Amino acid sequence: xxxxxxxxxxxxxxxxxxxxxxxxxxxxxxxxxxxxxxxxxxxxxxxxxxxxxxxxxxxxxxxxxxxxxxxxxxxxxxxxxxxxxxxxxxxxxxxxxxxxxxxxxxxxxxxxxxxxxxxxxxxxxxxxxxxxxxxxxxxxxxxxxxxxxxxxxxxxxxxxxxxxxxxxxxxxxxxxxxxxxxxxxxxxxxxxxxxxxxxxxxxxxxxxxxxxxxxxxxxxxxxxxxxxxxxxxxxxxxxxxxxxxxxxxxxxxxxxxxxxxxxxxxxxxxxxxxxxxxxxxxxxxxxxxxxxxx
Numbered sequence: 588x589x590x591x592x593x594x595x596x597x598x599x600x601x602x603x604x605x606x607x608x609x610x611x612x613x614x615x616x617x618x619x620x621x622x623x624x625x626x627x628x629x630x631x632x633x634x635x636x637x638x639x640x641x642x643x644x645x646x647x648x649x650x651x652x653x654x655x656x657x658x659x660x661x662x663x664x665x666x667x668x669x670x671x672x673x674x675x676x677x678x679x680x681x682x683x684x685x686x687x688x689x690x691x692x693x694x695x696x697x698x699x700x701x702x703x704x705x706x707x708x709x710x711x712x713x714x715x716x717x718x719x720x721x722x723x724x725x726x727x728x729x730x731x732x733x734x735x736x737x738x739x740x741x742x743x744x745x746x747x748x749x750x751x752x753x754x755x756x757x758x759x760x761x762x763x764x765x766x767x768x769x770x771x772x773x774x775x776x777x778x779x780x781x782x783x784x785x786x787x788x789x790x791x792x793x794x795x796x797x798x799x800x801x802x803x804x805x806x807x808x809x810x811x812x813x814x815x816x817x818x819x820x821x822x823x824x825x826x827x828x829x830x831x832x833x834x835x836x837x838x839x840x841x842x843x844x845x846x847x848x849x850x851x852x853x854x855x856x857x858x859x860x861x862x863x864x865x866x867x868x869x870x871x872x873x874x875x876x877x878x879x880x881x
Contacts, residue, residue: 592836592862592872594854597880598816601835602633606812607805608640609798609827612653612670614818615837615879616642619765622660625880630666632881639805641669643815645791645822647728647757647773648674649706669804673791674728676800677757678707680790681726688788692753693723699740699776700728700757707757719746725754727780729773737771737779744776748783756789760822792817793826816879820868828870836861836872837879 595601602608613619616626633640646653650670657667680686694713698704707728708715716722725747730739747754756777762769777787791797802808810831817823818837827834838861858875865871 590862590871591858592865592875594838594858594861594875594877595835597876598629598835599632599881601814601874602636602638605814605833606638607808607814608633608638609643609801609805609813609815609832610640610879611792611815611817611819611823611837612642612644612646612657613760613763614839615816616662617657617660618767619763620660621766622662623878625878627662627666629879629881634666639668639808641671641801641804642667643671643792643797643801645673645758645760645772645774647677647700647704647707648672649678650675652703652706671797671801671804673758673797674704674707676790676797677726677728677755678711680788681707681711681713681755686788688753688786695722696724696726697722697747697752698726698728699731699743700726700773701731704728704757719743719750719752722747722752725752725780726757727754727773727776728757730771730776733765733768733770735771737775740776740779744780744783744785748780748785752785754780754785754787756787757791759789759791759793760819792819792822793829795830798826798830798832820865820870824865824872825868825870827872834872836865836875837877838875839878 650672653670653672695716696713756773758773760772761774762771781787813832815827815832815834824834861875
């Protein structure tokens with residue numbers, strides 16, 4: 588029998604039990620446009636404990652760019668001490684090419700993604716090409732526009748897969764909520780590419796290498812003393828479970844419509860619904876909270 592996922596009022600009851608924290612950004616701290624209510628107070632209270640935490644995001648941009656956007660939203664720099672992004676991990680992977688996956692891959696790349704992600708390629712010993720025909724590699728950071736769908740990329744993806752061009756995916760997320768609207772991410776394009784027979788290398792959650800980076804940045808604490816907080820079952824929760832880290836699910840994020848019906852305020856009903864959705868996904872957090880609050 589599946590254990591019920593309990594709904595806690597906030598993270599205050601969990602913080603004393605752990606020594607370090609990995610906190611997701613999109614869907615937990617902000618919605619891509621604005622900070623959620625209460626997050627600054629919550630981060631300040633964690634900071635006051637003296638325990639280390641970092642922010643882990645599947646944003647396909649350099650960490651400095653992510654920090655800049657957080658500054659713009661009003662997040663005090665003191666409360667974002669360390670940011671680990673899938674974009675930063677991607678940049679390191681493209682620069683070092685230590686993974687055998689890169690063997691035989693040339694330096695001409697097609698970028699699928701918006702201009703705001705161009706910082707990923709600054710001073711990189713590779714050169715951009717305008718089409719699949721000239722490319723040795725596809726670097727996928729997401730759709731060119733927020734209103735696009737996977738279908739809009741069907742021809743490009745088919746051409747790349749047919750040519751056997753490998754793809755680097757800088758954001759394994761399938762979708763996010765931006766300012767209240769649901770938009771696709773690089774992971775949705777990569778998933779379709781794999782369905783066509785394309786070979787994809789992912790950087791970011793839920794894949795283990797990025798958690799190794801996080802643990803190192805946190806001072807290599809014992810796994811059982813680390814708590815991850817995120818809103819995605821497919822990335823945040825499955826990634827934490829995969830490396831043996833306890834997790835808290837924020838149910839007001841990407842899965843909000845599945846977890847909490849507008850007409851349902853009963854805690855028991857919400858817990859049963861959360862448990863049911865987690866069972867279908869096959870990923871279970873230790874507990875859940877509605878929003879990231881103390």
